[in-house]
Each structure stands twice: as structure tokens, then as C-alpha cells.
Amino acid sequence: MLAAMLIREATPHDWPGMWAFMEGIVRAGETFSWDRDTTESQAGRMWFPEPPGRTFVAVNAEGTVLGTANSVRNHGGGAAHIASASFMVDPRHSGRGVGRALGEHVLEQARKDGFRAMQFNAVVETNTRAVALWRSLGLDVMTTLPAGFHHPAHGYVGLHIMYRRL
């Protein structure tokens, strides 16, 4: 954990600092099920969902964005109590607890917002660090869609659906 890291709601002012590392993650296409040619404006619209969706940033003492997350309602109607969330951490700041802090925050906020469960729809099985992190935060791999993800280096790999009650 960084000595001074703040998780707060993101604002449009944060976007340049967010996209600065998000773009590389999107273009790599190894962990995220977004089109690799997603434009900055498309990404901005997707990453700032309408309420009850939320967008968060993790910033250090200098105000640098280290990582970001968003949370959304995963379904409507009778399944509206299930949230989902997505996470991107600047690779230059990985391994320092940014993802864990964002994950804990998102789960806690979703609970406060009245959601009863959190579902991650598409966790690439080769993204082992993320899978281990989400497991440690109480999410279970409910199923793995066989050949659910075409990894640019590994070819077709499994796509986990992870879930926990809140």
C-alpha cells in the first residue's frame, strides 16, 4: 500500500490522467474485453456510466492518478441488486496495492448503495494476478467460459465469471 493514496469519485478533470494509462491497457487487449481500437471519446463515455454507476480514481499525494475503477448496475428489474465493476491500474504503479484498494472501495460502496452482489462478467484467466486479487476479496470463479477470450499472445483462453454476495 502506498503511504498516501486516496480513493475518490473521478471527475472529468481526472480523465487525461486516467486515459494516459488506460489507453495502453485497451490497446494491448490482454485483460480487457474492449475493442482495441476504442477511441478516447468512446472510452470516456463507457468509463463514466450513468447513475447508479460510479467512477473512481486512486490518486497519490501529488494528485497523480494511479488507477481507476467503475461500477455499474449489471442488470435491471429482478436482478437490479447485482452490480458489476471494472478496474485499470497504471502498470507503472502496479504491485503496490492500488487494485486492492480500489476493489475494497468498490465493494464497500456497492454495499452502501444497496447492491446485494457483485459480478465480474469477464475476467481473463491468464490475468492471474487479477484473479488472485478478486479471490482474496471474496469473489468466486462461478464458471469459466471455454475459449471465451482470444488473447493476442496465448490464443483462446478461458473467461471467468466471478461473483460474491455483498
Added chain:
Amino acid sequence: MLAAMLIREATPHDWPGMWAFMEGIVRAGETFSWDRDTTESQAGRMWFPEPPGRTFVAVNAEGTVLGTANSVRNHGGGAAHIASASFMVDPRHSGRGVGRALGEHVLEQARKDGFRAMQFNAVVETNTRAVALWRSLGLDVMTTLPAGFHHPAHGYVGLHIMYRRL
């Protein structure tokens, strides 16, 4: 199977005949994870997805809409080969093979469109007829999210995620 049933792409002209039975299904909230107060215009936007999404109707010889389906890309990027689909059949015409014909058509069209798998994200476990139908079309229940759906009569029930390769 009805003697004369045609499955074709839906057009905006079909919408009144579609919404005529869709509204009751949405308002009941027993099988669909849409908000029960979804308006007609919201429903229209959701049910006619942008390409590569498609919308189909099943019509009888008189041109009456018996049921409808849509299919969408369920993810982007490395998971863009997974489609999803949704179905609504007019209860007045249920039990006559309309859902099966729509399901077969949607699977075949998705295959032609280059999708490699079909995922149903939210099949309410108490919707046993639909579950049996999708099983008979080769979809497996990959997992059941516990208490994933709040049914107006049965309370919290499981929500199936179903999947098959194409």
C-alpha cells in the same frame, strides 16, 4: 410448430405488434431482467441494438407478430466472438414452437455472422420452460448465481448463465 411461421428481421413497422405483448412480459418482471417500469421508447431502443446486433420477429401467415428476439455482441475485444440473445413470445401463442424457431434462427444467424459462442446472461431458474428449451438447443447452465433474481412471486431465486459453442 405453426403451419406457416416466418422468422425475419424486424423493422420499425413491426414495433406496435411487438410491444403489444412485450409490455406485459416487462411489467410482470418474472422472466426478464428489465426494470418493470421500462417505457415503450426505452424498450424500443434496447430491443433494436446497433449492428452487429439484430432483431427478429416470428410472424404467422396473417403477419401477426407471435414472438421476437434480438441478438447482440456480448463483449468486445478478445471476447467479441461471444454473442448474446433475448427472446419474448406472446403468451397467447406460447407452446407452439415460436420460441424454439426463434432460438434456432438466432443461433444459426450468429454462426453465420462469425460468432463462436452464444451466452445467455440472465435466465431466471423458475422460467423452467425456457431453461428446458435452451438446453434442448445445446446451451448448458454454466453457473447459477444464488439469489440472482428477485421474483415477484417466488422471492429470491437463482439466475442461470447459459452458454454454448457455435
